[in-house]
Amino acid sequence: MNAPTRRVAVVKFASCDGCQLTLLDCEDELLGIAGAVDIVHFLEAGGPLLPGPYDLAIVEGSITTAHDAARIRELREQAKVLVSIGACATAGGIQALRNVADVQEYASVVYASPEHISALATSTPISSHVQVDVELRGCPVDKGQLLHVVSSYLLGRPPRLDSSPVCVECKRRGTTCVLVAHGTPCLGPVTHGGCGALCPAFDRGCFGCFGPADTVNARALVDRLRRDSSGVTVDRMFHTFATDAPGFREVHAAEEVEP
């Protein structure tokens, strides 16, 4: 034990807990990871819950309250390396659907005591608030990718996260194209890979839960999807799990003239 053990924190903002659960779902590796680093703050798993500084902070969830906006800035100051995981942390998540709605309408129409609630008008990714060192996509993140990011950190080298779209992963996997063969609407051509093209392998179209790929030609895909699907259907596909991410956010197929 020459080098001091690295201090790791796992911290959650607005989210479903699913991405940090993915860490606990590494059943074969969890105790090995816990032996290689010092997990000093991981609320869901328990443990000592120590304050910073941290060598590595793994962050789940989006920023939706003023309190959380302050909390992420404090965490950034305490963390040497900050990794954001999942669609909420990297794109604002499904709760970013509020960003184009009127939150006051949500609150005032049906909520009895809105004065008890403090929520910002928007749900925003971690990178809108602080500098992020590595972003890992997915709703939820892929377990293999998460392990790769953690082990790359331990080895002191940058993670290699392929930015190919789902469509490329699907071709590599040898799955018959659901869009070409069956007319099933699919976001594979514009969605960031990492899942291994899971949905087409289950005979359904990709629904974009890893958010937009690095270079996206949404226009071309929208025109193709509109041959088989209504504008409303196309909009719903783009505006779910990464609705406010650049590349998806601009799509408004239902407002366009029929092609």
Added chain:
Amino acid sequence: MRETQGRVLDVAALARVEGEGAMRVRIDGDTVVGVELDIYEPPRFFEAFLRGRGYEEPPDITARICGICPVAYQMSSSLAIEQICGVTVDGQLAALRRLLYCGEWIESHALHIYLLHAPDFLGYDGGIAMARDHRDIVERGLRLKQVGNRLMELVGGRAVHPVNVRVGGFYRLPDLDALRAMVPDLQWACGAALDTVSWVAGFDIPDHHGEWDLVALAGDGEYPIMGRRIVTSSSPDVVPIEEFGSHAVEEHVAHSHALHASWDSRTYLVGPLARYSLNHHLLPPVAREAAAAAGLGRECRNPFASIVVRAVELLTACTEALRIVREYQPPAGPAVPVVPRAGVGHGASEAPRGLLYHRYELDEQGTILAATIVPPTSQNQRAIERDLWQVAQAGVALDDAALTARCEQSIRNYDPCISCATHDLDLRIVRA
């Protein structure tokens, strides 16, 4: 005498629960004068943004309320929409749904028993610290959890937020060879779950009698997971789930971002204790025998013993999963066709933490006009606070550290899922 004047026990961030919550207990002299389970997890407005979405979307969308029990949301929402569309999913498709759901019970119960709750009984701050002294046992828990996740991957495509569930059934039937290859793992899991029951039954379990009504789905010849009828401990009447809303009432309280519920104006509990006590006769024989050997009666009202009941349910889920896999015959297709129509539908299923109710209203194109989702933890919050009060009062002679630990353990008895409880923060009208 003890120095207890004006004591306040504050836990700003509860550990080993899903989501973000805090606890405050105020004590004046020897008397508890206030308890609060403060749920500060931010709201995410699911029911609001479901309005205007398509009838086929709730399984994918509502799964994101909770990464720990996405299958529960997928099933309750599918059942509600299928009711509107006049569709029944039965036979081997229903068996596959039950198998997927067993996977979620196994994963969630193993996580809670081994990593979140057992450390309370054995004096550790978490499962990882516990593994330093009890490596074999923690590894058994992790392997059980892995069997649950593997079932979800085989039937659902992935363990968190499965992709293979649709209204009407599935997108694709699971690979038959891979499913049959699960038999040895499930046989191992049945044995490991039985060992789990014996292990937790040996814990030093505090005595406590919960004063609340019990509410669970009625089993239809088998231990309840999905169903259309509700049974309670307070009345012999069976309640159709369509009437859920006329019995369960949610109120908003100032200190919490979740709503508090009552059933016929009484505090009630959903989850393992309620399911077990109301459906004991439907446990598989091996689980019933294990429960008896663990010292459980036909009814269990001690929330500290919920870890034993959860272990009995873990064994039930492993036993059921093995039976379903052995009996499985592939159906003709992966799904029943669903054509949207206007109407109102109700769906209910037993999430690992208890009854999860969904209600949807569709127009004739299948667009969602209204959605109501009532998760287990918001139903349990009143019972949790009542117990917390009694547990704190009973332990008032303990020093602050010991009493705080006991109170936290009391909250973890319910395996609260705060991410679930706050999904709908601003979405319900207070009905007094």
